[in-house]
Amino acid sequence: xxxxxxxxxxxxxxxxxxxxxxxxxxxxxxxxxxxxxxxxxxxxxxxxxxxxxxxxxxxxxxxxxxxxxxxxxxxxxxxxxxxxxxxxxxxxxxxxxxxxxxxxxxxxxxxxxxxxxxxxxxxxxxxxxxxxxxxxxxxxxxxxxxxxxxxxxxxxxxxxxxxxxxxxxxxxxxxxxxxxxxxxxxxxxxxxxxxxxxxxxxxxxxxxxxxxxxxxxxxxxxxxxxxxxxxxxxxxxxxxxxxxxxxxxxxxxxxxxxxxxxxxxxxxxx
Amino acid sequence: xxxxxxxxxxxxxxxxxxxxxxxxxxxxxxxxxxxxxxxxxxxxxxxxxxxxxxxxxxxxxxxxxxxxxxxxxxxxxxxxxxxxxxxxxxxxxxxxxxxxxxxxxxxxxxxxxxxxxxxxxxxxxxxxxxxxxxxxxxxxxxxxxxxxxxxxxxxxxxxxxxxxxxxxxxxxxxxxxxxxxxxxxxxxxxxxxxxxxxxxxxxxxxxxxxxxxxxxxxxxxxxxxxxxxxxxxxxxxxxxxxxxxxxxxxxxxxxxxxxxxxxxxxxxxxxxxxxxxxxxxxxxxxxxxxxxxxxxxxxxxxxxxxxxxxxxxxxxxxxxxxxxxxxxxxxxxxxxxxxxxxxxxxxxxxxxxxxxxxxxxxxxxxxxxxxxxxxxxxxxxxxxxxxxxxxxxxxxxxxxxxxxxxxxxxxxxxxxxxxxxxxxxxxxxxxxxxxxxxxxxxxxxx
Numbered sequence: 157x158x159x160x161x162x163x164x165x166x167x168x169x170x171x172x173x174x175x176x177x178x179x180x181x182x183x184x185x186x187x188x189x190x191x192x193x194x195x196x197x198x199x200x201x202x203x204x205x206x207x208x209x210x211x212x213x214x215x216x217x218x219x220x221x222x223x224x225x226x227x228x229x230x231x232x233x234x235x236x237x238x239x240x241x242x243x244x245x246x247x248x249x250x251x252x253x254x255x256x257x258x259x260x261x262x263x264x265x266x267x268x269x270x271x272x273x274x275x276x277x278x279x280x281x282x283x284x285x286x287x288x289x290x291x292x293x294x295x296x297x298x299x300x301x302x303x304x305x306x307x308x309x310x311x312x313x314x315x316x317x318x319x320x321x322x323x324x325x326x327x328x329x330x331x332x333x334x335x336x337x338x339x340x341x342x343x344x345x346x347x348x349x350x351x352x353x354x355x356x357x358x359x360x361x362x363x364x365x366x367x368x369x370x371x372x373x374x375x376x377x378x379x380x381x382x383x384x385x386x387x388x389x390x391x392x393x394x395x396x397x398x399x400x401x402x403x404x405x406x407x408x409x410x411x412x413x414x415x416x417x418x419x420x421x422x423x424x425x426x
Numbered sequence: 427x428x429x430x431x432x433x434x435x436x437x438x439x440x441x442x443x444x445x446x447x448x449x450x451x452x453x454x455x456x457x458x459x460x461x462x463x464x465x466x467x468x469x470x471x472x473x474x475x476x477x478x479x480x481x482x483x484x485x486x487x488x489x490x491x492x493x494x495x496x497x498x499x500x501x502x503x504x505x506x507x508x509x510x511x512x513x514x515x516x517x518x519x520x521x522x523x524x525x526x527x528x529x530x531x532x533x534x535x536x537x538x539x540x541x542x543x544x545x546x547x548x549x550x551x552x553x554x555x556x557x558x559x560x561x562x563x564x565x566x567x568x569x570x571x572x573x574x575x576x577x578x579x580x581x582x583x584x585x586x587x588x589x590x591x592x593x594x595x596x597x598x599x600x601x602x603x604x605x606x607x608x609x610x611x612x613x614x615x616x617x618x619x620x621x622x623x624x625x626x627x628x629x630x631x632x633x634x635x636x637x638x639x640x641x642x643x644x645x646x647x648x649x650x651x652x653x654x655x656x657x658x659x660x661x662x663x664x665x666x667x668x669x670x671x672x673x674x675x676x677x678x679x680x681x682x683x684x685x686x687x688x689x690x691x692x693x694x695x696x697x698x699x700x701x702x703x704x705x706x707x708x709x710x711x712x713x714x715x716x717x718x719x720x721x722x723x724x725x726x727x728x729x730x731x732x733x734x735x736x737x738x739x740x741x742x743x744x745x746x747x748x749x750x751x752x753x754x755x756x757x758x759x760x761x762x763x764x765x766x767x768x769x770x771x772x773x774x775x776x777x778x779x780x781x782x783x784x785x786x787x788x789x790x791x792x793x794x795x796x797x798x799x800x801x802x803x804x805x806x807x808x809x810x811x812x813x814x815x816x817x818x819x820x821x822x823x824x825x826x827x828x829x830x831x832x833x834x835x836x837x838x839x840x841x842x843x844x845x846x847x848x849x850x851x852x853x854x855x856x857x858x859x860x861x862x863x864x865x866x867x868x869x870x871x872x
Contacts, residue, residue, distance in 0.1 A: 269769035272792035274855045284520035284769050
């Protein structure tokens with residue numbers, strides 16, 4: 157009994173002091189700022205900054221390789237804190253939010269085929285989707301599963317919905333969508349053209365009740381000249397020119413353009 | 427010389443279902459009201475249109491030039507007017523893609539410059555054959571649609587000693603190659619010898635599965651007048667006709683993993699349909715504007731083999747085959763193992779379209795996808811020696827790097843694993859998803 161205690165104790169002492177010495181000798185000097193920065197970052201590892209997780213961004217900021225406003229989900233709050241850690245001035249972050257540019261849910265878009273198989277939009281996209289529209293939302297919720305902030309859910313009618321209060325604009329859903337239906341838009345901009353179909357008007361009418369028919373009424377009615385036609389078949393808003401007047405939304409005959417302020421005033425955004 | 431071959435790695439015995447259409451002679455499908463000709467008919471760069479809307483064209487006239495080295499020309503299948511050049515829904519790319527829309531005038535007038543190049547192979551040089559293959563827009567008709575002129579000019583450092591002509595047609599239901607061999611054995615062999623001459627290969631082996639005894643007999647008879655051609659009869663087992671599988675079975679050579687190709691082990695492989703198309707181009711001057719398409723399945727009234735103009739709507743061909751018997755369950759472009767389910771039949775025949783399969787409502791019942799039980803049947807069935815369960819399990823969870831490390835890119839998408847899986851897991855679909863993801867990531871890195 158005593159022998160065992162002494163032997164183990166002695167062995168422990170020898171190895172312990174060896175490890176303590178090794179830790180002293182081979183210590184890696186790490187910039188203390190990295191730990192500080194990491195503590196400030198949101199810690200969601202969403203990848204919006206383009207670095208491998210929050211730790212990757214922290215190291216890059218500490219080295220001066222990334223600007224201190226690189227964390228979009230963190231917003232101005234985080235950017236300010238990072239600026240004070242790094243002791244430099246910092247541009248404000250334009251807060252962004254994910255917008256689903258499709259309103260073709262199960263009621264409004266024509267369903268042409270029944271799909272059985274892998275329940276992932278990327279798999280369904282390889283077969284062309286189950287709706288008539290070759291551009292719109294596929295409806296299997298790959299974006300919702302990709303959201304690291306729980307800021308999306310699928311509506312009962314099969315379209316993803318962004319919970320604006322929770323969305324940080326990290327862009328994980330944008331990257332997950334195989335059809336590019338989701339994009340980031342400035343939070344302050346409330347008027348959106350919710351369609352991605354480049355088909356001509358009559359074709360769009362066949363498969364969707366709310367798709368852009370390229371009538372150009374919005375282009376003509378916009379006082380700011382913020383709306384233009386993309387490839388002649390789809391209206392697009394230049395958000396840097398838009399002043400949220402919402403005239404286009406009232407004029408749009410297909411109800412493709414939505415004015416989120418109006419829907420917010422009336423009822424909760426669905 | 428005739429050899430009989432049974433060996434194969436993996437694979438599954440599948441019901442052939444060839445009896446539905448194998449007795450129907452090839453008949454001309456007719457001229458539909460509209461032909462849609464995609465710029466992307468083949469692997470490689472899309473063709474570039476050389477006509478404008480409202481142009482009058484004649485049968486065999488070139489309407490699109492090759493868009494690069496790995497590309498092919500496209501010709502008008504019949505006479506008529508170019509109605510539009512616009513994006514249409516492409517059934518294989520599954521997205522909108524540029525197409526020439528041709529409105530036939532019904533006269534089927536041939537172009538003036540269409541004339542035979544030679545009546546026998548002594549009167550034509552290898553370079554001439556390669557040039558003709560390019561000008562006639564000939565691509566591999568087995569499905570992948572790889573431009574034939576590119577295949578015929580392998581890199582200098584590859585020493586090619588054998589040419590295989592693939593008439594195995596292992597895909598269930600399809601009988602297009604079968605009928606071509608049976609009805610046009612002479613032209614198939616003429617085209618085969620042209621392919622061999624163009625690539626400078628001396629040894630040619632014709633490969634046919636033993637479930638087509640009448641085609642074997644026809645080819646054997648036609649072959650008796652030539653020296654130097656061999657015949658390999660292979661036991662029917664899916665995927666016998668995969669080119670890597672065929673090279674291994676016939677010559678015992680293993681094609682290295684992608685980007686390895688049969689020419690890395692000194693072999694070229696072409697489909698019998700390709701040989702037939704090349705023979706037509708040499709003997710009559712007709713470029714690749716039509717192909718044999720099997721319209722079959724329990725869901726059509728009169729399973730048939732059609733000679734269809736490129737761009738013919740599938741709905742037209744199904745109508746010609748007597749229409750649906752009741753409500754169709756599933757319409758598949760290609761065969762049941764490798765084909766893809768369609769969401770619309772208003773899409774056209776492409777150069778690579780070998781068949782249209784219509785399954786009934788009862789046949790298309792989808793069983794629930796159950797968890798993997800790790801039985802390993804997919805590993806036994808995989809002809810490439812992969813582990814489909816692990817590739818798909820990682821792809822299912824979005825772990826594409828891991829899927830890649832399990833050699834997802836080596837998968838030939840034959841479908842044996844999905845077929846054999848007792849848990850009814852759509853393994854190939856997951857693997858295809860992983861492959862698309864890996865490919866796009868590799869492109870982004872470049």
